[in-house]
Amino acid sequence: MAVKKEYKRDYKKERTREPKKISDVKSTPRAKVNADGTKEFDQSTFFASCPKEVEYLLEQEIKDLGITRIEVEKGGVAFKAETEQALDVLLQSRIASRVFKELQVYTISSEKDLYALAKEKWWDKVFSVHQTFKINTLFDRETKENFTNSIIFSQLLKDAIADNFREKFGERPSVDTGRPDITFLLRVERKPGTALYNARILVDMVGEPLSNRGYREESLKAPLRENLAAAIVMTTDFNPDADIFTDTMCGTGTLLIEAILIRAKVAPTYLKIRKYIEKKIPVFDFIKHPWFMVDRKSQRVFDEKAQAIYNHSLAALNELQTRQFFGFDISDRALETTRIHLHNAMIDQQIVTLNKRDATKITPMDEAPGIVICNPPYGERMGEEEELKDLYKSYGENLKHNFKGFRAYVFTSNPLLRKEISLGTSKRHTFYNGSLECRLLKYDLY
Numbered sequence: 384m385a386v387k388k389e390y391k392r393d394y395k396k397e398r399t400r401e402p403k404k405i406s407d408v409k410s411t412p413r414a415k416v417n418a419d420g421t422k423e424f425d426q427s428t429f430f431a432s433c434p435k436e437v438e439y440l441l442e443q444e445i446k447d448l449g450i451t452r453i454e455v456e457k458g459g460v461a462f463k464a465e466t467e468q469a470l471d472v473l474l475q476s477r478i479a480s481r482v483f484k485e486l487q488v489y490t491i492s493s494e495k496d497l498y499a500l501a502k503e504k505w506w507d508k509v510f511s512v513h514q515t516f517k518i519n520t521l522f523d524r525e526t527k528e529n530f531t532n533s534i535i536f537s538q539l540l541k542d543a544i545a546d547n548f549r550e551k552f553g554e555r556p557s558v559d560t561g562r563p564d565i566t567f568l569l570r571v572e573r574k575p576g577t578a579l580y581n582a583r584i585l586v587d588m589v590g591e592p593l594s595n596r597g598y599r600e601e602s603l604k605a606p607l608r609e610n611l612a613a614a615i616v617m618t619t620d621f622n623p624d625a626d627i628f629t630d631t632m633c634g635t636g637t638l639l640i641e642a643i644l645i646r647a648k649v650a651p652t653y654l655k656i657r658k659y660i661e662k663k664i665p666v667f668d669f670i671k672h673p674w675f676m677v678d679r680k681s682q683r684v685f686d687e688k689a690q691a692i693y694n695h696s697l698a699a700l701n702e703l704q705t706r707q708f709f710g711f712d713i714s715d716r717a718l719e720t721t722r723i724h725l726h727n728a729m730i731d732q733q734i735v736t737l738n739k740r741d742a743t744k745i746t747p748m749d750e751a752p753g754i755v756i757c758n759p760p761y762g763e764r765m766g767e768e769e770e771l772k773d774l775y776k777s778y779g780e781n782l783k784h785n786f787k788g789f790r791a792y793v794f795t796s797n798p799l800l801r802k803e804i805s806l807g808t809s810k811r812h813t814f815y816n817g818s819l820e821c822r823l824l825k826y827d828l829y
C-alpha cells in the first residue's frame with residue numbers, strides 16, 4: 384500500500400512541553416447547602432454504553448473519576464453526576480462507546496401515552512428548530528414480549544417533537560438519519576410486576592462513537608474496535624512499568640496502540656481534542672447543544688479539560704522513550720497499515736519494533752517479563768477453518784518452546800480453533816465483538 388504524503392508530516396515539531404496534570408482540572412460536584420446543613424448536588428442521570436461483558440471495566444473507570452452513584456446495567460453503566468463530571472467520563476473512558484444524558488422518564492402503558500406526554504415537553508430548550516435530529520429506540524427483553532416494532536415508538540416520539548415545535552413556532556426541525564445535530568435514544572423498559580413501561584429519553588452527548596479514536600484509516604477494515612482492544616489490554620495483567628508487550632499478529636496495530644496509550648496515560652479522546660483545539664471542530668455533539676452553548680461555566684470547564692488533555696498527550700507521547708512494544712505480522716500490508724496508524728496516533732515509530740515474521744516461528748525480541756498477545760484470524764469463510772487449525776496448533780507449540788517466562792493471551796471467537804492450542808488455560812474472559820462471542824485465553828508459560 385502506498386504511504387500517503389501526509390504520513391511524512393513531523394508532529395514532533397508541533398509538540399509542546401509542560402503537561403498540565405489532568406487531575407488539576409477534575410470536576411468536584413457543586414453542592415447547594417440547605418438550611419439544615421445538608422447538601423444537595425445538582426446532578427443528572429447519565430448512561431455510558433459499552434460492549435457487552437466489559438461493563439465492570441467501565442464501572443471501575445467511572446469510580447476512579449470520583450463518581451459514586453453508579454448502577455451497572457447490561458451494555459453500559461448508569462451514573463448520577465454533575466454534567467462537568469460526566470464530561471470526565473466522556474473524555475477519559477477507554478471503554479465507553481457513548482455517553483447519554485437522561486432528559487425525561489415517562490411511565491406509559493402504550494405508545495400513544497408516549498406521544499401525549501412527549502408533546503407537552505419544552506423541546507426547544509433541548510434543541511433548536513433549525514437543527515436536525517434522529518431517534519433510536521431500544522426495548523428491553525420484557526418489552527419485546529409485548530411490542531414488536533421499535534420503529535413505531537421512534538416515529539411517535541418524532542411526531543410529538545415535531546408537533547410541539549410546529550404549535551409553538553409554526554415550523555418543525557427536520558429529521559436526518561445520517562449525521563444529525565442531535566440524537567435521542569428512547570429506551571423502553573417494562574416496570575417489574577406491572578403492565579407499565581418506563582420510556583426513558585436520553586440525548587447522545589458524543590455523536591461519532593468514542594471507539595473511533597481517530598487514528599484509523601477509514602477505508603481499512605480492522606476486526607477490533609478501539610474500545611474493545613483497550614478492554615482486552617486492560618483485562619490482561621500487562622504491567623506498563625515492567626513488561627514488554629508483544630503482539631505476534633498485529634494486523635492494523637489496534638492492540639499495540641491502545642497499550643501504548645495506556646502506558647503513556649494519554650486520554651483516548653486526545654486526537655479528537657486536537658481537532659477541537661487546533662481546528663475548532665465541534666468533535667462531540669454536546670458542543671452544539673443549546674444548554675452547552677449558553678452555559679459559560681461548562682464551556683470554560685470543558686475548555687480547561689480539553690487543553691489539559693492536549694498538553695499532556697503531546698508531552699507524554701513526545702517523552703515516551705520506551706522500547707517495550709513489539710509487533711509482528713506475516714503480511715506487509717498489515718505492517719504498513721500499523722505504521723500509518725502509529726503515525727496518525729502521533730506515536731513515534733521508534734517505540735514499536737515492527738517486523739515481518741511468521742508467528743509460529745518467532746522468538747522473543749527481549750527478555751521476560753512480558754505479555755505476548757494475538758488476535759489470530761478466526762476463519763470466517765468456508766474451508767478456512769481447516770487451514771487455520773495448523774496455525775493455532777503450531778502457534779501454541781512455539782509459545783511453549785520459545786516464550787518460557789511470558790504470559791500469553793489469545794483473543795479469538797472460534798471455539799474449534801482455540802482447542803488446537805495444546806496449552807493449559809489459566810484464565811478465560813468472554814467478550815463480544817459486536818454480536819460475535821469471543822474469548823481471551825491466558826496461558827502461563829513455564
Ligand SMILES: C[S@@+](CC[C@H](N)C(=O)[O-])C[C@H]1O[C@@H](n2cnc3c(N)ncnc32)[C@H](O)[C@@H]1O
Nearest residue numbers: 607632634635637712713714717741742758760
Ligand atoms: C484478525 S487479524 C488481527 C487484527 C488486529 N488485532 C487489529 O486490530 O487490526 C489477524 C492477523 O494475523 C496475521 N497472521 C496470519 N497468520 C500469521 C502468521 N503465521 N504469523 C504472523 N501473522 C499472521 C494476518 O496477516 C492478520 O493481520
